[in-house]
Amino acid sequence: MENRIDIEKLSVRIKEKNLLREVSLHVKTGETHILMGPNGSGKTTLARAILGDKRYTVTEGRIEFNGADMLKLKPHERARMGIFVSFQEPVTLQGVNTLSFLKASYESINSTKVTMSEFKNIVGKNLQRIGLPESVNERYVNEGFSGGEKKKFELLQLLLLKPKIAILDEIDTGLDLDSMKVLSNAVNEMLPETGFLIITHNDRILKHIKPTLVHVMKEGSITRSGGLELVEEIEKGGYKIG
Amino acid sequence: MGKLEIKADRYDFKEDIDYKMRFPNGLSEKTIKNLSDIKGEPNWMKEFRLNAYRFFSRRPMPSWIDGLDQLNLDDISYFALASEKKSTSWDEVPQKIKDTYDKLGIPEAEKKALGGVEAMFDSTVVYNNVREELKKEGIIFCDTDSAVKDYPELVKKYFGKVVSPNDNKFAALNSALWSGGSFIYVPKGVKVKLPLQAYFRINAANLGQFERTLIIADEGADVTYIEGCSATTYSKESLHAAVVEIIAMKGAHVKYITIQNWSSDVYNLVTKRAFAYENAYVEWIDANVGAKLTAKYPSVYMLEPGAKANILSIAFADKDQHQDAGAKAVHLAPATSSVIRSKSICLNGGRTTYRGLVKIPRGSRDSSTSVTCDALIFDDYSRTDTYPYMEISEESADVSHEASVGKIGDDQRLYMESRGIPENEGINMIVLGFVGEFVKELPLEFALEFNRLIKINMENAVG
Ligand SMILES: Nc1ncnc2c1ncn2[C@@H]1O[C@H](COP(=O)(O)OP(=O)(O)O)[C@@H](O)[C@H]1O
Ligand SMILES: [Mg+2]
Numbered sequence: 001m002e003n004r005i006d007i008e009k010l011s012v013r014i015k016e017k018n019l020l021r022e023v024s025l026h027v028k029t030g031e032t033h034i035l036m037g038p039n040g041s042g043k044t045t046l047a048r049a050i051l052g053d054k055r056y057t058v059t060e061g062r063i064e065f066n067g068a069d070m071l072k073l074k075p076h077e078r079a080r081m082g083i084f085v086s087f088q089e090p091v092t093l094q095g096v097n098t099l100s101f102l103k104a105s106y107e108s109i110n111s112t113k114v115t116m117s118e119f120k121n122i123v124g125k126n127l128q129r130i131g132l133p134e135s136v137n138e139r140y141v142n143e144g145f146s147g148g149e150k151k152k153f154e155l156l157q158l159l160l161l162k163p164k165i166a167i168l169d170e171i172d173t174g175l176d177l178d179s180m181k182v183l184s185n186a187v188n189e190m191l192p193e194t195g196f197l198i199i200t201h202n203d204r205i206l207k208h209i210k211p212t213l214v215h216v217m218k219e220g221s222i223t224r225s226g227g228l229e230l231v232e233e234i235e236k237g238g239y240k241i242g
Numbered sequence: 243m244g245k246l247e248i249k250a251d252r253y254d255f256k257e258d259i260d261y262k263m264r265f266p267n268g269l270s271e272k273t274i275k276n277l278s279d280i281k282g283e284p285n286w287m288k289e290f291r292l293n294a295y296r297f298f299s300r301r302p303m304p305s306w307i308d309g310l311d312q313l314n315l316d317d318i319s320y321f322a323l324a325s326e327k328k329s330t331s332w333d334e335v336p337q338k339i340k341d342t343y344d345k346l347g348i349p350e351a352e353k354k355a356l357g358g359v360e361a362m363f364d365s366t367v368v369y370n371n372v373r374e375e376l377k378k379e380g381i382i383f384c385d386t387d388s389a390v391k392d393y394p395e396l397v398k399k400y401f402g403k404v405v406s407p408n409d410n411k412f413a414a415l416n417s418a419l420w421s422g423g424s425f426i427y428v429p430k431g432v433k434v435k436l437p438l439q440a441y442f443r444i445n446a447a448n449l450g451q452f453e454r455t456l457i458i459a460d461e462g463a464d465v466t467y468i469e470g471c472s473a474t475t476y477s478k479e480s481l482h483a484a485v486v487e488i489i490a491m492k493g494a495h496v497k498y499i500t501i502q503n504w505s506s507d508v509y510n511l512v513t514k515r516a517f518a519y520e521n522a523y524v525e526w527i528d529a530n531v532g533a534k535l536t537a538k539y540p541s542v543y544m545l546e547p548g549a550k551a552n553i554l555s556i557a558f559a560d561k562d563q564h565q566d567a568g569a570k571a572v573h574l575a576p577a578t579s580s581v582i583r584s585k586s587i588c589l590n591g592g593r594t595t596y597r598g599l600v601k602i603p604r605g606s607r608d609s610s611t612s613v614t615c616d617a618l619i620f621d622d623y624s625r626t627d628t629y630p631y632m633e634i635s636e637e638s639a640d641v642s643h644e645a646s647v648g649k650i651g652d653d654q655r656l657y658m659e660s661r662g663i664p665e666n667e668g669i670n671m672i673v674l675g676f677v678g679e680f681v682k683e684l685p686l687e688f689a690l691e692f693n694r695l696i697k698i699n700m701e702n703a704v705g
Pocket of ligand 2: 043044045088169
């Protein structure tokens with residue numbers, strides 16, 4: 001089944017500050033969209049708006065999932081529909097065991113119950129693939145994780161939750177080369193079932209991923225959309241383009 | 243085990259009880275003489291009470307706890323008798339009282355054959371069922387009033403020896419007016435396999451409650467005692483000033499577990515202290531969930547070499563609540579050790595305070611102490627403070643202290659929500675994770691009850 005998210009002329013404000021202006025973007029199953037842009041241009045703001053962070057006010061425009069309005073839904077309801085938004089800076093949950101957290105999330109999103117031993121198996125395979133030690137299961141969520149480990153843990157959740165639409169906010173920052181490969185393999189493997197919006201500063205990820213479109217965001221608007229040639233332009237001249 | 247379901251109002255109900263006897267509000271020597279006469283006490287106890295009352299009258303209100311100034315001691319009735327007749331079997335307990343206990347789950351606890359159920363309803367013990375096995379081994383488990391009559395030598399020897407009537411204003415008040423509470427004696431070398439438990443409950447507005455508990459573990463004895471509290475909500479302030487004394491003789495182990503859930507208009511001012519002799523081990527495991535103001539600092543005096551203390555406390559403060567809790571470890575002999583862990587949660591303007599004192603005087607060689615305080619704050623209106631006093635004058639002492647304050651911000655909640663976990667569930671996971679260390683110390687059914695209590699409180703608090 002094909003899924004799609006449609007962002008139509010979305011404007012977003014925080015406090016009195018306009019952060020996004022009439023942003024439109026369409027992502028569907030099988031597509032990989034790359035979103036680039038200078039720091040502070042509003043990329044994370046877009047991810048947060050899709051997630052449903054209520055600190056960000058949508059002043060105009062729509063976000064639809066398979067044609068249905070998403071804006072009224074709570075973040076966990078959006079997640080249950082199959083939308084996954086990774087965090088640029090994943091937070092620490094002191095006292096919350098990683099395995100229990102992953103299990104609660106897995107069960108909620110798949111509307112099923114699994115036994116702890118079944119679940120340990122599922123997680124175990126993915127841990128191995130990502131290169132995180134089994135001992136992660138005994139730790140608290142993101143507590144004492146290095147920057148790279150935090151990103152790997154986000155990747156682990158992507159693999160576990162198999163979302164329909166995945167918005168990955170700088171998930172590649174801090175990942176080592178091996179993990180980068182795991183990430184691109186995962187994206188390619190999931191593509192038949194998933195649509196991706198990948199926010200990045202880094203063209204390394206494009207070695208193994210073929211983008212459907214590359215978008216450039218500046219000062220809250222998407223100023224350019226195109227193919228890989230955009231990335232080359234940015235490589236040469238920075239974000240002055242557009 | 244079946245699915246556990248609980249309604250939030252389960253802990254918030256009030257029965258229409260016909261109080262047989264009730265003193266008018268206010269306090270005088272006459273009130274105390276009356277009380278002692280009604281109870282038919284020996285003279286030494288009457289004198290003990292009167293002496294304590296004099297201390298109480300002379301001592302000023304402690305000034306170091308915020309909020310005590312709102313407490314009007316003249317406004318509180320000091321003794322109520324819900325049922326004059328003491329029950330020895332469940333069948334004899336009046337139906338109304340039974341209904342109340344049903345809601346609290348006491349019959350289940352009985353079914354599960356825990357050591358012995360002693361339930362306290364207002365100031366009088368109405369149900370006291372000590373299992374035959376306990377008796378056979380020479381274990382005494384009864385209410386303290388009965389102990390005064392039935393075991394006068396034991397009581398006279400130890401009563402008021404750990405917490406003197408002159409210790410503090412509220413210990414004095416309790417010593418003057420005490421009624422009910424548990425008395426436990428475990429003979430030499432006897433290990434009580436199942437935890438002994440008691441439920442306390444205030445059911446009348448404006449009713450002061452002053453239970454008095456005394457636990458004596460003879461040489462090499464081992465006992466766990468659990469006290470769970472819950473109370474109805476009423477409109478006026480209510481006072482609860484308990485005293486708990488523990489004596490752990492050579493090589494004995496005593497573990498005292500409390501789950502305190504008074505309604506939010508109760509002042510809960512408790513003096514808890516233990517004496518630990520050679521190689522004895524005393525543990526205070528203490529959860530404070532309810533009450534308007536709690537002031538409670540379980541302490542262990544390690545009097546002989548090798549004595550050990552473990553004090554773990556959890557405090558939960560919601561709107562208009564102040565949990566002023568902590569611990570005291572006094573190392574009066576060499577090779578003694580203490581571990582103090584405090585965990586507190588505050589939200590919606592609630593306030594938690596950790597107040598601790600560790601003393602290692604010169605001469606208590608090779609002693610160690612470790613103090614950890616973790617606080618969790620939900621919002622900017624709430625407040626947490628830490629006062630970890632240390633008086634260490636012994637050079638060989640091994641001292642460690644750690645404190646942390648964690649904030650559950652919007653980002654934490656959002657992170658969990660973004661992974662499909664609803665906000666309430668996410669907060670529950672965070673809070674239950676935070677208190678997990680405490681829950682691990684509880685027997686299973688108490689662990690379940692405690693987790694439910696926290697969930698109910700979080701649901702009410704966060705909506
Ligand atoms: N909570 C906030 N309050 C005020 N300004 C914010 C807040 N969050 C983000 N901003 C501002 O919004 C702009 C866009 O930020 P962001 O979306 O994080 O950019 P990017 O992810 O592209 O680096 C920045 O100028 C940033 O300072
Ligand atoms: Mg960003």
